[in-house]
Amino acid sequence: MPQVDVYATEAVEVVKGPASSLYGYAAPGGMVNQIAKAPKSTQENEVQLRLGNQNLKEVAVDSTGPITDTLNYRLVALKRQKDGQMQTTEEERLLINPSLEWQATDDVSVLANLFYQDDPEMVPSTPLPAVGTVYNASYGKLDSDAYAGDEWNKFSKEVFMPSVTVNWDINDQLTFKHITRYTDAEAQQRNMYNRGFIDGSDKVLKRSAYTTDESMNNWTTDNQLAYQFDTANTSHNLLFGVEYQETDSTVSYRDTLDSKDLPIDLSKPSFSQISTDMLPLDTYYQKDDIEQSQLGLYVQDEMRWQDWTVVAGLRHDDFKSTNEQRSSYLGTPGEKNYY
Secondary structure: OOOOOHHHEEEEEEEEOOOHHHHOOOOOOEEEEEEEOOOOOOOEEEEEEEEEOOOEEEEEEEEEEEOOOOEEEEEEEEEEEEEOOOOOOEEEEEEEEEEEEEEOOOOEEEEEEEEEEEEEEOOOOOOOOOEOOOEOEOOEOOOOOOOOOOOOOEEEEEEEEEEEEEEEEOOOOEEEEEEEEEEEEEEEEEEEEEEEEOOOOOOEEEEEEEEEEEEEEEEEEEEEEEEEEEEOOEEEEEEEEEEEEEEEEEEEEEEOOOOOOOOEEOOOOOOOOOOHHHOOOOOEEEEEEEEEEEEEEEEEEEEEEOOEEEEEEEEEEEEEEEEEEEEEEOOOOOOOOOO
8 A cells, every 4th residue: 555755765676587586475576676765974955946837836855964973864854746637637645755774893783774654635536438539529628637526525635754764894704684664555536536427428427436544554674694605616696584464454445326316417517416415325235354474484595606596485375264254135215134
């Protein structure tokens, strides 16, 4: 669920190919790693002001430098507001990302990072039909800002993510790294989806409404021991690691299904038809409480010989998951089949 703003990102690494031996479950094509901006020992300050179309207003600050000979800071902050592409929609974001790096000794450093991002207004996804977008309708084609939703629609997200990283250069060949991260994320959505046109029409859509309420808490700790050595003409970078994480998440979903049509005329839409009080959102209700834990042990050897690089890795995970699901379906009006 978390989505880190690019302004808080120092660099992006693309891990190509299979990555599950280091990171557990991952897509076969690879994965993307966003590297957060970290404190520097030299003073640097940046202020950005941006104005643009769609009523864009943004201010961003990035300041870093030394506090003492052994303590550096960095503060990244951003505030953005703009109109969404679709009519009546808006986008708003607040980002605060302070961090401190302490050089405890010549061989030990500690990095503390606090990431907070609040998106009180995001553009909900409300798909439009092919008729009127890809194909001509009786009224022609819709404009690029066409919207099949309502002012009632809303999408918001909030993320709080502190972390601590410890690096210890034990000697010239052996290094230890510890990472602990906590993530608290919430997302709420009020949205609609279309169920096709009313019979005989290519402009009046039948819609249903739904809401989602999601929350997620995650603890992750990762301990790595790296050892560099040479054998004959081959250099080795040997990595051992132990990772443990726990995740608790809750997802609530409500839907009007087909109990109410909630029509909208795409050729002359009205975006103020809907209110929560008028919606039978209890027609369908589902709540999932999910608990997951994972313990992973991994080892990897990166071997270099002349122009060749060979990476061999092995990982074992003990993964546990439970899902407590509750649901109810009240049926359409007039029906007696209640559960």
